[in-house]
Amino acid sequence: MADFIALFVEDARAVSVLDAAKRLGLKFRARASEHPQPCPQCGGSDTFAFNTAKNKWNCRAGGAGGNDGIGMAAHCEGLDLHRRQHFITACSIVLDRPIPGDPGPESEQERIERRNRLQERRSRNDAGTVVQAQPDVREREQRKACAIYRAAAAVGRYGCAVTDYLAARGCGRINASRWLRYASNLPYWHGQDAHGRPKAIYSGSAMLAPFIDRHLVAIGCHITWLDLASPPKYRPQLKDPETGELLPSKKMRGSKKGGLIPLFGDPAARRWVGGEGIENGAAFACWENWRDDTFYFAAGDLGNLAGPADPASRFAHPSLKKADAKGVMRPVMVAGPEPRPDQGADDAMWVAKHVEELVLLADGDSERVMTAAAMARARSRHARAGRAIPIVWPKPGSDFASMAAAQRVA
Template sequence: MSEAIKLFVEDARAVSIEAAAKILNLKFKRSGVEHPQPCPHCGGTDTFAFNTGKEKWNCRAGGIGGNDAIGMVAHCEGLDVKSREGLLEACSIVLGRDIPDEGERESDEDRQARKKRLEERRLQNEADAAARAASQDEFREKERAKARGIIKTATGLRTSVDPRGRHYLEYRCNGFPDASWLRFGASVPYWHGQDERGAPLELFSGPAIVAPFIGPDLVEIGCHITWIDLRQPPKYRPLLYGLTKKGLACGLLDWAFSDAPPLAIDLADGLYEQLPAKKMRGSKKGGLIPIAGHPDCSRWVGGEGIENGVAFGVWEGFRADTFYFAAGDLGNLTGPAEPSSRFAHPMLKKPDAKGVLRALMVQGPKPKRDQGADDAMWVADHVDELVLLADGDSEPVMTAAAMARARARHARPGRLIPIVWPRAGYDFSRMAVETGE
């Protein structure tokens, strides 16, 4: 790689996630640093997100993410950064300029100036990365402390005098576990947006199921919050909306919890957006959500979400020899994929940067080589049977590849890892409710 190309790549590495997102015309929420949306490459509804505070991006559908603009652009544009062509094309998009001509002649003076600039850029990039890492560590510890505070103020779900948490799981899962892991808060604040001073705004405060994320030492590293509204079947979660940047520019007012839902045309035009009724605080990476039983058990059962784990446990009668868990999301269940294992979807297509329809690339079944221990949820070494629960209402090809990757990621000599699928088009929660079993 020539000095000109090296400098070209280093310049691209200095571009922020925020700047790259604007180049890609990605969607920004009106406030906050986390910006969820459909993945430009994989599709979905809120499968993709970038974080301008942490300088990270993640695609849950593809099971891939990173902490630089080059990788994010490459994923969104379907480029392979492992290849020279893909890397340089991604850098070109990030910088908005052509790839340098390596055959171009330059004077000795220009060459020395470029080498000096390259070294200065490299050192600055390293310094910036170190500063970001320190800031992220500080932010992570503050978020973990907040998560522990939320868990501490909630009461045990099965013993709470307020039955709404138990009713939610009965409606969604046909029962609830006789365990102390899950908790219930009668009035958990939902923060969204900022005031004129930059302070977070409380959209509303309502009942919620609070679940911890725990690490291998069983210490709480984060929490998962599911707000509930028993008047809103079939999910029994509140309908929440937020004003977008486009809506703000049009002079519309913020949506309040007491307001009627926004007009369908305003939602379709992107003036308002529906907000998730589930949030995570603290850290989830490498952790898992305990549902019932204890990690000392040799048989573990779980999948992506809490409701499916509870529903399957109810169906099994919450076996005494089993630990039931949830990973929180698909990426945390499976871990990242080896880039070389990507394959073309047999049916789905998407337009490329030039508008040409091409096969949608799917993250493959092979785990990424040399990944970290916390790149996926932990599984104790003594586990000899790990039952993985798939979602039958997700895109089947991508889900099958992800579940195969999870099995390969968590494989150990002598460990059985069956993958259990619900009825096509269903998840275990819906099956439990409709069958009453």
Template sequence: MSAATDLFIETARGASIASVVPALGLTGLKRIGTGEEAGPCPIAGGRDGFAINTAKNSWVCRKCGDGGRDAIGLAAHVAGLDVKRRADFLEACSMVTGEAVPEDEALSDERRAELAKAREERQAAAEREVARREAEQNRFREREWARCVGDWKAAGPLTGSPAAAYLTARGLALPDPVYARCHPNLPYWFGQGKAAQVLHRGPALLVMFVRPAGDAWQPIGLHRTWIDLSNGPKFRPFIIDPETGEALATKKMRGTKAGGLLPIAGRYSTAIRMVGGEGIESVIGFAMREADETGVFRDDTFYFAAGDLGNLAGRSVDRMRHPSLVKPDRKGRKRPVFVPGEEPDLSSPAAPIPDHVDELVLLGDGDSEPVFTRSAMVRACHRHAQDGRTVRAVIADRGFDWAENGADPAWPLPVPTGEVHSCPR
């Protein structure tokens, strides 16, 4: 091996992953943490199994079972080169340095043709896999949407129904329940495929997830809350996982929620003010605190629920370390817990706030994990801020949600008394 080749290899080994990423043409990567990006593997495709971490000078592909801490290995992975073969190794070094391989060490024409053919075959296989997966997902969405429509059609008006009685039992009231319905006997399915079984049947409160589409709503999913009026204080059934004995969630979503919302009261198209939170009951409770003496909600406000904090705030561009929580790893060592950060990923979907809204109040529950909740509230404020709009996040008192704060007669004032975060941008 010549001195020129030695220097060529040494230069490649000294290169960082951060320095070679632009030259490798990696696309579709999204920031998921400090110095960390994830996306589809350039060889095997997928969605987010491939990741690079420039802070740690490392890369990994879970789909291929490959990874490392050097730029040469990354370049070889991207190009489908075998670093155990000398000519392939030097070609990867060339990709890293941008310099030509010394003449007497270059790849043969036959090997280049072999690599090009293998690369084309891998890309074609990855494209077929993407098409297959998309077709399967489309079929699943169609089946789910058909079930949403069936459940909605089988439901009746809220007034006089068990769902209305449920709200009353919770100390809540909807003066104009145009967006909600009640299913008289909705089955609660558990498991998948042939193993699926019905664990419970009973009345359920239904609200559609919708997206604005011109002057109308586009329904995209369904939120379901099962009801048991004999089981206070939440008045929802106790449904047990037959395998673990643990209690199962009595609120479930079907279809899609991303980028949509659950309308509760008011007119989206004309409201100059919006109030939104995670859950239906919390938003109703807050609306009651703002209502007039007859119980009528503010007529300038559109009230909505997002289903969860992720849909209210959208994804974050990075993570932040929780100040106190830790969890054990596989070896029993304590590791820090990370939560989504405060900076929004504006490319991700979230509940839609129209431009004509000049005041937005975002509700956080005081009985949720406080660090996670506050981070999401700040992120939502940043995401939905625009010139001329006042945005604030209001978190209920510790240990309570807005359903309890709003319904409790000890909280008579229509002014938030929970912690207020003002998030200008």
């Protein structure tokens, strides 16, 4: 790579996720560091998010994410970072500068100064990567999440709102759960007050579940705020008090990466059943009458269920297209069905080695092609000799919870 291009790339590496998001025209929330929104590449409602405090981005639909502006620009614009021209184009986008041509003859002094600048920027970028890797922030957030979960009451004793919620969603009633918990008045934090402190914009009843690692240790928690007077989802309509923007009624605190949400049963079971969300897993469990030989779980989102894709398996969506930065309509690129070869053990939810049957529940109301690719990737990632991994789909345009709720009403 020519030095002037290498310098261009190092400049791009130094661009934060915040600045890259501005140049990509992504949506920002007022007074917040987390900015969920529809994915510019994959669509959806809140499948994509970037965090300006953690300098990270993530696409749940595409199973992609990272901590640099170049990767985020490539994902949003449908570029393949393994192709040199696409990579340079992504650098150009985050820098908001044209790709440089040959600068022409230069003096020896200019050449030395340029190479010094290149080395300085490389060193600065590498040092910044080391700082971002420090675990303090993650560990603090994990401790906070686990404290929230531990402070909640066991569902079997105090959790009538949780059992009523699951029943209303078509998931049947449960007597007690080893995992689910209930909070009667849990604050919903969003934005900051005039003094820069976190601000609670709502407080109400909530269902809590842990994210656990392969040692069954909690590393985070999943929170669902409840409102039994608000069908059909029976969750409150939460809005940003300043913008009026609708906010998600579910949050994940702490860490989810590599973990899973246990719902019912014992992880020692040889048959596991689960998908993205709690309600889908619970509805399917109810339909199976809570089999004693089965452990029911949720992954939290599609990315955590399937893990990252092999870039070589990316393919063009057969029908969806999107305008790139220059206004040219291009096919939406879909994260492929093959797992990334060099992925780590914690890049997706864990499955115990003793599991002989892993039933994966698909979501029928998500984009079909992307979901199918992710489910195939999940099956490939979790495949083991002698393990059966069927994928079960609800009817098109629906999910298991809505199907169960409709049957309950009928």
